Amino acid sequence: MTYAASERPRTALIFGGSRGIGAAIAKRLAEERFSVALTYVSRPDKAREVCDGISGTGGTAVAIHADSGDPAAIRRAVAEATDQLGLLDVVVINAGVLRLGSIESFNPDDLDLLLNVNIRGVFLAMQASTAAMRDGGRIITIGSNTAIRTGAAGGSAYAMTKAAVASLVKTAALDLTPRQITVNNLQPGPTATDMTAGMADWLKERIPLRRLNSPDDIASAVSFLAGNGASLITGTSITIDGGYVL
Ligand SMILES: NC(=O)c1ccc[n+]([C@@H]2O[C@H](COP(=O)([O-])OP(=O)(O)OC[C@H]3O[C@@H](n4cnc5c(N)ncnc54)[C@H](OP(=O)(O)O)[C@@H]3O)[C@@H](O)[C@H]2O)c1
Numbered sequence: 162m163t164y165a166a167s168e169r170p171r172t173a174l175i176f177g178g179s180r181g182i183g184a185a186i187a188k189r190l191a192e193e194r195f196s197v198a199l200t201y202v203s204r205p206d207k208a209r210e211v212c213d214g215i216s217g218t219g220g221t222a223v224a225i226h227a228d229s230g231d232p233a234a235i236r237r238a239v240a241e242a243t244d245q246l247g248l249l250d251v252v253v254i255n256a257g258v259l260r261l262g263s264i265e266s267f268n269p270d271d272l273d274l275l276l277n278v279n280i281r282g283v284f285l286a287m288q289a290s291t292a293a294m295r296d297g298g299r300i301i302t303i304g305s306n307t308a309i310r311t312g313a314a315g316g317s318a319y320a321m322t323k324a325a326v327a328s329l330v331k332t333a334a335l336d337l338t339p340r341q342i343t344v345n346n347l348q349p350g351p352t353a354t355d356m357t358a359g360m361a362d363w364l365k366e367r368i369p370l371r372r373l374n375s376p377d378d379i380a381s382a383v384s385f386l387a388g389n390g391a392s393l394i395t396g397t398s399i400t401i402d403g404g405y406v407l
Pocket of ligand 1: 202304
């Protein structure tokens, strides 16, 4: 089908869209008439649930198995998303993992996982996506407020990876200005997902606004960055954490 530019459905690829923040982003963009592709690694059931929900309301959603720790899988995910949806308007790089431990005894395998998924995976997802994006597109990474807040003991390796994402976005944005593609980073504070299960009460005490983010709070910020009103925002990080202090 051929669409006039104003009618053509926009397209979005969400790395890590099966649960939590990524699932809320996929649903929100679908509500805004994006056709979406989302990746998952361990929960095909959850990925299917998100896609079924979207297609049940008349939208288009495609689930793609792709481990963000695997460079070839990232490239395949971009190829499959564009095969199914066409060139991409919005890419959200949300896939991430949390591993905790003291600097004195941090497990080296956990360190490798954090570096591979939270840093290399973000870099390679951004790199692979740029070639498949329309000019004027939006790239949005999901970092963390731990990049700028003191955080908590045991979080040093995770915080390091999220600081790397904030740094990547600042300068990658400059590379893409000739194509009017913006690159921004959202830094959620504690958010009610599987990642914070069992920690909510402890975390709430550290949030001056006295509540955790819901995944929808982060989806709202993605919606803003993906919209017309944000076309001049690039290379920046936006923190959404209720004023978190430790
Ligand atoms: N929750 C928080 O408090 C919080 C705060 C700040 C920042 N963040 C960041 O927000 C992002 C999402 O967090 P969340 O709380 O929604 O986490 P979550 O509930 O644990 O969900 C993680 C999502 O990422 C996917 N994922 C994980 N590892 C992956 C990999 N190797 N390859 C591809 N996909 C992978 C998961 O897929 P499967 O379902 O297939 O496993 C799932 O869709 C992460 O980058 C996290 O660091 C979270």
